[in-house]
Amino acid sequence: MDEIFSKIGTTQTLSQKIERKIEEAIRQKKLVQGVKLPSEKELCELFGVSRTALREALRRLNARGLIEIRKGSGMYVSEIKIEDAIKSLNLYYDLSFDSNLISQIIEVRRIFEPEISRLAARNRTDEDIKILTENIADLERCDPDNTQQEVDTINRFHMNLAKATGNPIIIISLEPIYSLLPRMRNFIYANVEGEKEFTMNAQRNILAAVEAKDEERAYLETEKLVIRNHEVYERYLKKVFK
Missing domain, CATH: 1.10.10.10 (Winged helix-like DNA-binding domain superfamily/Winged helix DNA-binding domain)
Incomplete structure (x- = not known):
């Protein structure tokens, strides 16, 4: 001392x-x-x-x-916990939320999410597959009039996919980003025809690839989903969130 x-x-x-x-x-x-x-x-x-x-x-x-x-x-x-770091980033993103931040988040997702799915396919456990399967089943059962429940369930799938990588740094980085997505998805699923179905089908394809430990397919299926998200943002949301 x-x-x-x-x-x-x-x-x-x-x-x-x-x-x-x-x-x-x-x-x-x-x-x-x-x-x-x-x-x-x-x-x-x-x-x-x-x-x-x-x-x-x-x-x-x-x-x-x-x-x-x-x-x-x-x-x-103090004992520093992952949750503390996530809360700080959540606050920062909430205070900075605008159309520029949304565009930047979509760019980050396009870079990282396909690689996250690739890593999940490599490292996933049987328990991870069970949880992801339940997430998709929960989405299928969602009341179509309860948009908030739908977007929360979609977010859980992606967070659990990140957890399946076994890398806690990925969770720290992505969870604050996913916390913002309901604002966008609420609008999308309430106003853009067919997006919920597209997302469910994309999640099924990602899960199938992760379960099969097919890293390349997991990457490509996730890339398709994020590219679609970017197209929807450009077409429907860019003006709304200005």
């Missing part, structure tokens, strides 16, 4: 230097997730600073989610 909480000079803002010092220790895993930090009094002595400067640094670290302050217990290095 002494090398982490050593005394620091006063040439810069003390609170910023304290914040940077603790953050660096967390990033370098000298302070691991869940570990309890020394008390405020101990930290003041270790750093050789006032309580005011220390508290300002701790307040900022807490606001950034790097440490957790538990009343009556102490201060702990």
